[in-house]
Amino acid sequence: MNILLISGSPRKKGNTEMLLEFCSQEVEIRGIKTDLVCLSDKIIHHCKGCNKCRDRDNCILQDDFNRLYRQVLDYDGLVIGTPVYVGMPTSLIMAFIQRLTMVAFNNGRSLSGKFGGGFAIGGEAGQLAAITDLIKFFLVNNMVVIGSDYWNIGFATKKGDIMENDKSLKYIENFAENLLNHVKLMEG
Template sequence: MGVLIVSGSPRKKGNTEILLSVFDKELKKNNIGTKFISLSGKKINHCLNCDECIGINKCIQKDDFNSIYDEVLANKGFVVGSPVYVGAPTSLLMAFLQRLTYVAFNNNRPLSKKIGGPIAIAGESGQLTTINCLVDFYLVNEMIIPSSTYWNIGVGVHKGDIEKDEKAKSYIVRFAQNLAWIIKSLEA
């Protein structure tokens, strides 16, 4: 079991994916397997609060949610990245995380004790509001969040700008190292 990394950006190969790739490379250096999924181009509907997921551990809506949910369940770690849109995570990522939470709540909380955390990228500001919103997802699902030397944030306006943000890359590398250490410690 490795770590599932999900980009909540509607843009492929943008700053969010670039910073997530720094995280991915560091996990691989630490011998932790990874799988990357971009929500870009995926159809993720909003939760209908229909309770049809109770006891079946999947959502009845016909979109891309269930295949990604299966990947979340198959991995010990789960990390999400989001650009900041109007001071918050993307609505695409939030729709996915809200459904993920609801299905998990209704099916014996299979996200409990998974390890992960959020990463946020903005042009100027809003990263901490976004991180706080995403941390709430991890906490309410009883997940373990490794720390870093600062928040898991970066700054990048134009595509590729994040590659110049050395501080951001150092925060993400340390986050990956700490996550890898926790996974290895639990497996030992």
């Protein structure tokens, strides 16, 4: 069983990446392999809605998306993290998940049955709106959404704040435990 974690932050080594690295550690100590991809050094264009991906299992736009799409398909689960900018996920992660949805939908719903979850990290507000967008992505792709004992959110304003937020870290620990329980159910 393996999980791909994707940071939708345009900032390298910021709070979103730190929280996903913590999540990766929590999941791996439970025996599940993980890899982390940061979109900060990727070029992801916005979906044009052209439907040229239909029955070709890739997007016609020339950027880093198709390689990432193939990578997502190689994993059993997907965890997405985004910082909250002006009350919503970053445009970078939205471009990625919208294209991912379009290509998967047009090619046999290739994400169907995978499992995952999302995390939203912000200063004061907007995390719930952002997490709702991520949950809609998982649901429209017929994926199983894993939660925690509360919303998968974090609070941070300055770089590194997230690792001092005990509540946020506890949400991640609970998420990892729920993920393990789901894996056990899947494996019978």
